[in-house]
Amino acid sequence: MSTPSDLSGRGPLFPAELPVDFTRVPAGPKDSDLVMWWWFSTWALPPGRHSAQELLAFPASNLAFESDGVRYWGPTTRRSTRRLVGDGWVLGALLRPAAVPAFTQQPAACRDDSVPVSAADVHAAVQTSVHDLTAVLGEVETWLSNRVGTITDEARQANHLADLVIADSSITTVSNLAGALGVSTRTVNRLTTKYVGLSPYAMIRRRRLQEAVQWIRGQVPSSGVTL
The missing domain is CATH 2.60.120 (Jelly Rolls)
Structure with missing residues (x-):
């Protein structure tokens, strides 16, 4: 990561x-x-x-x-x-x-x-x-x-989901994300609906676009930015 x-x-x-x-x-x-x-x-x-x-x-x-x-x-x-x-x-x-x-x-x-x-x-x-x-x-x-107020276990799980999407270049599909969290793709979609407002696919694509911009500037290895 x-x-x-x-x-x-x-x-x-x-x-x-x-x-x-x-x-x-x-x-x-x-x-x-x-x-x-x-x-x-x-x-x-x-x-x-x-x-x-x-x-x-x-x-x-x-x-x-x-x-x-x-x-x-x-x-x-x-x-x-x-x-x-x-x-x-x-x-x-x-x-x-x-x-x-x-x-x-x-x-x-x-x-x-x-x-x-x-x-x-x-x-x-x-x-x-x-x-x-x-x-x-x-x-x-x-x-x-x-x-x-009090942060629930579900909210912490949503945080973990976002951390993975934003920082882990190996996650390129919703199934990858669900597997990393140890939950179903249905749970992934429920968490992003409630706590993010974007689909998990849109979140992953945004990270990959950001990585592409960094690659163009020479800031990250090219292996992480294939779109």
Whole structure:
């Protein structure tokens, strides 16, 4: 299985061309079952200029704190582009499946879309300390942990499923995934419906597309990216 460091080049399609500062921070002990990592992005563009941020996102959902509020973003089904203008910032979390039911009971309904999250107090704290991640992440992690509550065995199984899909290049079919989990393909489909919002096949294909992008950049061996 790949290590977490092998994932660092995935997400933005052209990271070297982005006029932004982008940082990933590992999940802390309070939210290691809920977040793959936190990410923080800032940008400052001159008047009249913009930048198109192109992404091939992970097969997962994100939680995003921005200046105008907090939103839960469901999984994407295609390459996406975000247009950046002026000054801005985002503090986000790449969510693990166990966190998803705290924001939606139907993650498929949020594909390529977002819904607002009511979190006025923690949003105010982020705005106050937005450029000091050390100061703000502890409070945000506590808020997220309290919102999710007790993590069930089923939710942990969904986390394991996502870990395998995202990092294990040997898994190329839904049957491979079911075998690695020790469950039926029916159970795999049930878990991804409830906790991800994408089919297991779509999740696997997204990882393979990300690997192909990394291979083009010369970051991974070619043996893992045959499509």
